[in-house]
Amino acid sequence: MRSNHRSATRLNFSSATATANNMFNWQIAQRDYLNEMLRADKFPHALLFSGPDGTGKTAFATEYAEKILCQSDQDEACGHCHSCEVLAADTHPDYLNVAPAEEGKQIGVDLIRELIVKLNKTSQFSGKTVAIIENAEQLNRNAANALLKTLEEPTPNTILILVCSYPHRLLPTIRSRCLQLNFATPDKQLALSYLHQQAVKEPELYLQLAHGSPLKAAMMAEDELSEQRKVVLKNLIKTSRGQPISMSMKDIDKIPLKAVLDWCIDFCDDLIRVKLQGAQAQLTHIDVREALSNMAQICDIKGLYQFRDVLIERKKQSNIALNTQLLLEDLLILWKQAF
């Protein structure tokens, strides 16, 4: 089992920084399924790993690429053959990795063309070349079309692994040419055991806030995002009461833009649940139940649905450069209309 996880933001075009035998223990079924196809020599030329953020699918893709390239015949990469050593040194010529230059940014056609040129070269080691495209939903139209041609006429001995959290944003023609493998959130006990191993404080709370995604929960805990979430909630409460907001730049600067939108959507969902189901409602933000229950008494359900729709729209535009302060001010004005 893996003891650390890689950052979500990767290099523009990089080689691997992998370590062997590091799959998460909730990914064994996917590993065994792929191993079976590999042994039967029926491995597809293109795979699509999909599932929520924070379940470890990119890490799995990297690990499995290492397994494909490994010169041993074990269930996972051996870590000490020549291929594994070269991968660990970041210099494997048959391993390619494409990712957006920054989180939320698109993957352009130039990067995909560069990838295709490299895929067309003969592999230098095991006979196979493996390419991973992270955040594949960020491929722009031209990049997606260029990739489609490669998927339709694959180069022999090349394996493409697309990783994405929002597969519906991919071209249907790209989806249909890949074998899709789902990476759902793991069983709660497995996730909690991972968080205990990572020495996460309040693992139950963070797992709940991360909707069951263990890596996301660990990242939120590491960044102490729970406290910043309370700053956002405090200001939503103040606005609902017609009181002036109070946020220092120090507070705001630390808060990731995407997290603000995710929390506000979850606050809305919790408020709607309280309004519909009363005190027994199952909430995401379990530690602020009382504050949410009080707020639910004064907000209007129609206004909540409207605010939620706006948040979803903003989330779709979250690759547009905005700063957290502007976004929050904008949201608080809209939020006021829910009362």
Ligand SMILES: [Zn+2]
């Ligand atoms: Zn090896």
